Amino acid sequence: xxxIPFQRIICSAILALSTTFVSAQWTKNSEFRGDKLLSxxxxxxxxxxxxxxxxDFYSCALNELKVNYYSLFKExxxxxxxxxxxxxxxxIQLIKKQSEDSEYAYEVLLMTYWKKEKVxxxxxxxxxxxxxxxxxxxxxxxxxxxxxxxTLSLEYEEESTTASDWRKRKINPQTGKISE
Numbered sequence: 001x002x003x004i005p006f007q008r009i010i011c012s013a014i015l016a017l018s019t020t021f022v023s024a025q026w027t028k029n030s031e032f033r034g035d036k037l038l039s040x041x042x043x044x045x046x047x048x049x050x051x052x053x054x055x056d057f058y059s060c061a062l063n064e065l066k067v068n069y070y071s072l073f074k075e076x077x078x079x080x081x082x083x084x085x086x087x088x089x090x091x092i093q094l095i096k097k098q099s100e101d102s103e104y105a106y107e108v109l110l111m112t113y114w115k116k117e118k119v120x121x122x123x124x125x126x127x128x129x130x131x132x133x134x135x136x137x138x139x140x141x142x143x144x145x146x147x148x149x150x151t152l153s154l155e156y157e158e159e160s161t162t163a164s165d166w167r168k169r170k171i172n173p174q175t176g177k178i179s180e
Contacts, residue, residue: 029084032094033143034067034069034143035142036144037064038141038151039148044166047060047062047163051162052161062161067140069125070138073096073106078096079096079097081093084143090173090176091112091113091114091116092113092171092176093111094109095109106128109122110141113176114176120171120178124141136155137153138156139151139152148169149168149170149171149178150166152164152166153165167180168180
């Protein structure tokens with residue numbers, strides 16, 4: 001039977017423990033991390049194919065999402081901070097900003113802080129509704145355990161939903177900087 005070097009065993013154990021520790025820091029307000037389906041390219045393609053005007057609303061893949069972003073943020077007070085992650089020098093928070101131009105529009109910023117100083121921000125959720133022409137726009141997101149952030153822009157019309165601009169970004173856990 002081959003012997004495994006002691007250093008390899010120790011390194012594997014440390015890696016497993018550190019991964020568990022980082023993941024555990026995400027448990028607070030976990031519903032605000034979004035829906036994991038947004039990180040799956042196959043799901044995004046399914047959305048693009050199933051939510052067209054040739055299909056009925058119930059066959060649209062967006063119905064598979066477990067997070068109702070609109071309901072989650074609609075009742076959240078303006079300028080309310082929601083802490084998603086806090087460990088050591090890094091803190092990640094969401095903050096809702098109501099539009100000054102419309103009562104039917106707001107955005108949620110993902111803010112990163114390093115040593116309590118703001119480092120970076122990203123608009124991770126937005127909603128706007130134009131009742132006069134039956135169009136609504138929404139950007140939804142997902143934040144993974146390993147600090148990756150996916151966003152997807154949606155345009156809702158009476159008969160269809162269009163998905164576009166699926167993007168992946170990364171939060172550097174050593175600095176708080178967000179990059180593509």
